[in-house]
Amino acid sequence: MAPTDTFTRWSVIASGEGGGRITSQFFDRTENPGIDDRILVMNTNRADLRNTIDRMREQLHDEQGEEEMMGSYALEFGSQQGAGNFFPNGEACARESLDRIVNRIKDNFGHADAFMHVATLGGGTGNGSIPYVVDQFKHGLEDLDDDGAAEEWMDSVIHTAFGVWPYYTEPPQRHFNAVCGLSRLLRVDDGGQNADMVLLAANSHLDDEENGNGRHYDSINDAIITAVDLMIGAGRETRSVIDVKDYVTIPSQMDAYHFTPAVATDLNGEVYELEYMLDQAAGNTYVPMDVGTTQAAYAIVRAPESMIENDAITEPDVYGAFRDWTEKHDINVAGQASLTPKRGRGSDVDVLLLLGGFDLNPLLEHSWDEFEMLGDSLAGGGRGESDLSESELDRIVDNLESYVDRNAE
Ligand SMILES: Nc1nc2c(ncn2[C@@H]2O[C@H](COP(=O)(O)OP(=O)(O)OP(=O)(O)O)[C@@H](O)[C@H]2O)c(=O)[nH]1
Ligand SMILES: [Mg+2]
Structure with missing residues (x-):
């Protein structure tokens, strides 16, 4: 079979600890057709970032030094060292460092056709930043850049996002984040579409033993990587071409x-x-x-x-x-x-x-009660750097409910 040069070039952008851990498992493979090494892991917390990089290095059998790998694959953002498991903080950190994030992605992945953004939805960092970054790439960057060529490239990039639902038994705040995160991946503030495609996996559903220690994450993360691999591979060496444009065009119209x-x-x-x-x-x-x-x-x-x-x-x-x-x-x-x-x-x-x-x-059922229990107390009151106003929260809920209702008919 003749290889073609028309395959989709993907890049993977992870934010937060779980997103980084999932993404680091790409380095477990001898090759990643379609991705190669277009991988970036971001975090607000430098220690977490080091752990992720060290995990990648183990998989590469320490072929590259830590600093070298930090330079190639890692980006620290925000000035807060963590998001305190509250997604508005993760978003605020990304806003603070938007220039650096965008420039880094442009420099590293200037030739990519599609992005796979990866975040856990129960956390504050990945879940706060990824929907914001997708929105900025898709709708917001005109102000930031006057380089016409780069703009054209970015306009045509497809943004897919992979979100991981918390274990059903996790604390309410995780479910609060998850419900908000799903809404923000799907919809921007004004109710329009955000990511071109949102892929979901639920920890409890993929883990028979329902217990969140590291081992279980490994097998769940493997399942996620296997799915991404199959999805990306289909656009790479396929006979009957099915590609990311096919995945996103009609579902978005629908x-x-x-x-x-x-x-x-x-x-x-x-x-x-x-x-x-x-x-x-x-x-x-x-x-x-x-x-x-x-x-x-x-x-x-x-x-x-x-x-x-x-x-x-x-x-x-x-x-x-x-x-x-x-x-x-x-x-x-x-x-x-x-x-x-x-x-x-x-x-x-x-x-x-x-x-x-x-x-x-059937997925949201596991989280609505916890979400509602917390919503009122988290919105309105100040939580330091970044507040979540009641009207913002209302919009997030309305956007999700209207999307879900349309699709449940
Ligand atoms: N599948 C999977 N889920 C994970 C993993 N690590 C954490 N999680 C889940 O992710 C949620 C916690 O999010 P983290 O990724 O730790 O959070 P973060 O993005 O770093 O944000 P902070 O809350 O600011 O630390 C919980 O629901 C965990 O069950 C992982 O490696 N794999
Ligand atoms: Mg974290």
Whole structure:
């Protein structure tokens, strides 16, 4: 298969501790097609940033020095050393350092076509800063820059965001942050669209044992990286091209641009039917949801090169199975399927379904009570550097509720 130079160049931008930890796992791989080393981790707290960089260095077997890696992949922002788990503080820190953030991203990723922003939604730093940075890139930078060429590049970049829902058992403030963070990823203040695509994963849903120590994060983070890898890979070496523009265009028109990955890996492609493999993936969504409420679906089937060359698995097979699968579940969706090769022989097939526009209530159910319990006490009163006014909070809630209601019909 001839490599093409038309594949999408992604870059990954993480903010906050969890976002950094997830992103550092990209360094665990020998190669990241589509991303290479276009990775930036940001934090308000230098010690956290060092931990993230050290984790990356371990995975690279200390090939690069700490300072060198800090210089290449890390950015400290804000003057507060932390956001106190209150998202307006994370946003204030990003506002304070916006020039530095933007310039760094421009310098490092000037040729990227798409960004994957990564943050945990229960925290203050990543969750406060990422929606703000996306909004600035998409809607706000005219004031900041008079370099016409750079503007043109930035206008066409696609902003996808990956948000991680807190464990259901975490303290109310985490749920308060998460509800606000989801709203702010989806909608800007005036109710317009913010990120081009919002991907979600829920910690409790991906962790059978519901306990948040480090080990569990590792396996959850692996699942997230696997999904991102499959998603990005489909735009890289695919036969039937499915790419980030395909993922974002129609869902945005439908005003249904939140997604969850649903993944099954290492399925024996010589034994199982494709439709069964799609069902296996659908049984492993990354948030609680009813597959029947899906409004847009993309299927990516990744099979060993040798299977594709022998016609053991073909594009028409994949299209047909996807069509049958959507019919069986009675989902009348916008969507597309693709077959992507992976190196090597064997018969292990991986399947990613990106399910979009589904009813968000089964996820939000876990957080509304905590959110409401805290909302009144957190808004209005001063919390130091950055306040959250009652009207700001009302707007955030209205934006989310109207988005959710539209998609729950
Ligand atoms: N999946 C996953 N979730 C994480 C990880 N680390 C933290 N979390 C979750 O993220 C939330 C806490 O957010 P952090 O990422 O620590 O916060 P932050 O962005 O650094 O912001 P601060 O609150 O200012 O520290 C909680 O809901 C945690 O369960 C991780 O490595 N993986
Ligand atoms: Mg932190």
